[in-house]
Amino acid sequence: MRITRVKTYIVDGGFRPWTFVKVETSDPGLVGWGDCTDWGSPGPVAATVERYAERIIGKDPMASEAIWWELSAFSVRHTGGIAYKAMSGIDSALWDIRGKVLNAPVWQLxxxxxxxxxxxxxxxCGSTRAGPWTQKLGLRPVRTIADLEELAREVLERGFTAIKTNLMPLEDDPDGTGVPSGVGDAPSSVLRHAERIIGTFREALGPDVGIALDVGFHFKLGGAARLARALEPYDLMWLETETLDAAALRTIRDSTTTTICTGESLFGTADFRPFLELHAQDIVMPxxxxxGIAMGRRLADLAHAYDVLFAPHNCHSPLTTLVSANVCATVPNFYILEFDVDDAPxxxxxxxxxxxxxxxxxxxxERPGLGSDLIESELAKHPPDHYPDAR
Incomplete structure (x- = not known):
């Protein structure tokens, strides 16, 4: 059995593009599907997959480990980033093939x-409905604090025990203009706005529902520390803040009782190691x-060795949900998995x-491989839309 073809598909995912990889083999009908979605650069990621295809066509698709490290060596001058995303789409497709060949779910393998x-x-939760995609997704917009309260009731009715939200504009909040585009500080107006959003959710959801706030790279060390301290009364599930400086994140963690989560923008064990060695966070989010699947499992094991919980970043396509689920099912330090309820219909x-x-x-x-194939005729019905800043 050999790899005969590698194809990519960029598909409309509602408020972001989805990028899929299909690996075909010499065994009739045996294919694998992978995901390498990047919200901002689907074109370059897909082009990199196609470039890597030149190196793997003719190889044994069961040799996913050898293929990963060959592509890693080939990409050594641009490790991480777009290269890792392309490699990961191929890797998950190869694991899908392995499961189908062995008639076993990936989690079994x-x-x-x-x-x-x-x-x-x-x-x-709330931020998708506060954005420009509500009509396309068939959602009721969130514009006010009362809308957040109504959304919280929906969360409870649908049985969810945790949410993650973002800073978002609210018409009846004088400080509610969203995330400032400044230098990374956290002025009092931003802190008040964050407290109104989190406070509204906490009051409406009660004390036992987890609430996380994702602020990405918006705040530097001092700003993130101020925000974390301001939110201590609300007992967050976590504050998700990003930096490439592990020591800076450790300083933030030391300054607050708020749980800290990070890692969605890190690649491989080399990126995660300094954060884990410094115990800079409570939870990692690869x-x-x-x-990819093999590296994802390694990262979970590495986090477990440092007494850190594992909660993968998972806001891409339904295939990423299956990739994440197959890994999460097998690790002792799994905490919780991200899921976009307000997704493409x-x-x-x-x-x-x-x-x-x-x-x-x-x-x-329970099905072999990742658990589902993609239907190419349906992919064709949803060509990529225009997304701000995505090419």
């Missing part, structure tokens, strides 16, 4: 499941569409076997 369902949190139409969510939990698929 990783050592067997430790759980048969995965706790989910509702990601971008993106498995950008790190055609998400399930793309899948031969849509996944099942019950009471805020993802039911682990």
């Amino acid at each position: 990783l050592g067997g499941r430790m759980r048969d369902k995965l706790r989910l949190y509702w990601s971008h 993106d498995l569409a950008w790190n 055609w998400r399930d139409d793309l899948m031969s076997h849509p996944f099942e969510v019950q009471d805020g939990h993802l039911i682990l698929p």
Whole structure:
């Protein structure tokens, strides 16, 4: 059996493009699907996959480890970033093939499941509905604090036990203009705005529902520390803040009782190691569409060795959800998995076997490989839209 063809598909994912990889083999009908979605650069990622295809056509698709490290060596001058994303899309497709050949779910190949369902949190809770995509996605907009309160009731009705939100503009909040585009500080107006959003959710959801706030790279060390301290009364599930300086993040963590999560923009063990060695965070959040299945499992194990929880970044396509689920099912330090409830209405139409969510939990698929194929005729119905800053 040999790899005969590698194809990429850029598909409309509602508020972001989805980038898929299909690996075909010499065995008739045997293919694997992977995901390497990048919200900002789908074109360059897809082009890199196609460049790597030149090196792997003719190879054994069961040799995913050898292929990963060959591509890693080939990419040594541009490790991480777009190279890792392209490698990861190929890697997950090869694991999908391996599972189909061996008639086993990927989680079985990783050592067997430790759980048969995965706790989910509702990601971008409020911020998706506060954005420009509500009409396209068929959602009721969030414009006011009362809208947040109504959304919180929906969260409870649908059985979710945790959410993640963002700073977003609110018409009835005088400080509610969203995230400042400044130098990374956290002025009092931003702190008040964050407290109104988190305070509204906490009051409406009660004390036992987890609440996370994702601020990405918006704040430098001092600003992130001020924000973390301001939010201490609300008992966050975590504050998600990013920096490439592990020592800076450790300083933030030392300054507050708020739980700190990071890692979606880190690649491989080399990037994560200094953060883990410094115990700079309570929870790591690798993106498995950008790190692949084998590396994702290594990162979970490395985090476990440092007594750190594992909660993968998972706001891309439904295929990334399956990739993440197959890894999360097998590791002892799994905490919770991200999930976009407010997603493209055609998400399930793309899948031969849509996944099942019950009471805020993802039911682990039992089918061989990742658990579902993609339907190419359905992919064709959803060409990429125009997304700000995405090419």
